[in-house]
Amino acid sequence: MEKGVFVLGAYDGWQIANALWDGARMLLENPLLYLGTALMYAETYRTSRQERGFFGFRLTRAWRSVGLRWVYAFIAGLIASAISVASGLTLDVWGVGAVVVLSILLACIRLRLCATVYAIAILVALSRVLLMLPVPSGPSWLRETWLHLARQPVSPWLAAAALCLLLEVGLLLVGRYRFVAPAFVQSKRGRAIGAWTSQLAFVVPVLWVAPGGHPLLHTPWPWPLLGGLGAAGATLAGIPLFLGQSGLYAALTPQGAAxxxxxxxxxxxxxxxxxxxxxxxxxxxxxxxxxxIALLGQEAATWHVHWRELLADPLYAPVSDGVKLLAVVPGSLADTMGLKPGEIITHINQVPVQTSYDLHFALDQNPAYAKLQVYDVRGEMRLVGKPVFSGERAKLGLILAPDVPGVPSYRRRRVGLFQTLYLKAQTSGNSYEDVFVDVDPAPPHQT
Incomplete structure (x- = not known):
């Protein structure tokens, strides 16, 4: 490709617009875009429904969570598209189709395997294997598919996998405090303890350079960096990337796992x-x-999180000298008092509390004022208090680690993309109404 001064004329602008349309159309026609969105919604909606069984109300709003994750994914997609196009990462359209098919097939085996990095790694390995084998003498469509897969540009696909992982780093770190929700899980001894679910699955739409019919622009820098374009020109190809991690954590914090x-x-x-x-x-x-690197890195990360979760002690097990907070409803009275998950309330209005029933009793001793003796996660004690005005009594907003038998809880813990869809709750006919304390049934904010 010729090198020279980069001058963008009206004709070049028209060609760029056509290439952008090609990429956007390819994105909108890709079934992974809709499959990923459906899985994101199903995962969040299932959590929202299960919260009613755990706490008697909903903290998570499914459409709001999915919409916000799409905002994050769209911003990440714009950044990734700019990087991929500026560096000239050229991906063959046949390879893009192969990644789509492989992702769907892997999802049928296990949802966490539909992460795009797995499909890219398998495509690269398949390309190298087919290149070493003789071309079959079967139907023309088989020969054509064989040749296209065998001639895939390996280095751009490896660079694309690297970009997927670096995008995942940013999305995990940015969203690790936002897309979490409290839950109950069975401990090793079979009793219910507090836990947190994290749903950081993202579908990121990204545009890549692909061989096409639009003339190449003259740029002053070496482009494409890894080759892959001939003299025929270029266009843009769109592909949604499946990135992220979901899981249920009782011994790790969701932020630590991310x-x-x-x-x-x-x-x-x-x-x-x-x-x-x-x-x-x-x-x-x-x-x-x-x-x-791609395959073992993904498996090692999953194993490491699972290993840390199994070996560590649970963070939200019941305690004998108070009640432990699992969560605080945003915007509630408890939130304005500065209470945090993991803290232990030992006294309310100078009355000792050891169960949720004691907490109710202590609050009733002075309905107009709540004074709490609290120990934080470092064991340091502090006193917090606030007048309770009319209407606020029903919006205290404390969610406690379960301290009574018979509460529903998840039976298994999994880590990986869309893995909270596999969670199953063990329900019981016993009462579990005392595991939460005076929570607004329609909280204004999402956890």
């Missing part, structure tokens, strides 16, 4: 970017290193 995953993604993303460079300058054999 940080562990982000650390693995950052290291593997950097290694994959280096491997893409090595494929171009040292030979295609290095592509196998990228396949191993």
């Amino acid at each position: 940080s562990i995953r982000a650390a693995y993604d950052a290291v593997c993303g950097a290694l994959l970017a280096a491997d893409a460079w090595a494929v171009v300058h040292l030979g295609p054999t290095w592509a196998w290193a990228g396949v191993l």
Whole structure:
């Protein structure tokens, strides 16, 4: 491609608009876009419904959570598209179709395997294997598909996998405090304890350069960086990326689990970017290193989070000298008093509390004022108090770790993309109304 001064004329602008339309149309026609959105909504809606069984009310609003995650994903997609187009990451349309098919097939095996990095790694490995085998002499469509898959540009796909992981780092770190919700889970001894679900699954629409019929622009920098374009021109191809991690955590905080995953993604993303460079300058054999980095990195991150969750002590188990807070409803009276999850309330209005029933009794001793003796997660004691005005008594907003038998709780813990869809709750006919305390049935904010 010729190099020169980058001058954008009216004709070039028209060609860019056509390329953008090609990419947007390809995105809108991609079934992964709608499958991912449906899974995001199903995951959040299921959590919202289960909250009624746990607490008797909803904290999570499904459409609001999905809409906000789409805002995050769209911003991330704009950044990734700018990076991919500026660097000239050229992905063949046949390869994009193969990634879509592989993602759907992997999702049928296990939802967490539909993460785009898995599909890219398998595509790169498949390309290297087909290139070593003789072309079959069957129908023309089989030969054409075989040749297109065997001739996939390996280094751009490895760079695309690196970009996926680095995008996931940003989304996990930005959303780790927002898309969480309290829950109950069965402990190793079979009793219900407090836990948190984290739903950080994202569908990120990204545009990539693809060989096409639009003339190439003259740019002053080396473009594309990893090759892949001929003299025929270029266009844009769109593909939605499946990124993120969902899980149920009783011993880890959701933020801690997201940080562990982000650390693995950052290291593997950097290694994959280096491997893409090595494929171009040292030979295609290095592509196998990228396949191993992508697959083993994803599995190692999942195993590490699961291992830490199993070995650590639960954070929200009941205590004998008070009641432990699992969550505080945003905007409630407890929130304005500065109460935090994990803290222990030992006295209310100078009355000792050891169960949720004691807490109700102590609050009734002085309906117009609430004075609490609280121990934070470091064991430091403080006193908080606030007048309780008319109407606020019904909006105290404390959600306690369960301290009575018979409460419903999840039976298993899983980590990975869309994995909270697999959670199952063990219900009981016993009463569980005392596990929450005076919560507004329609909280104004989402946890």
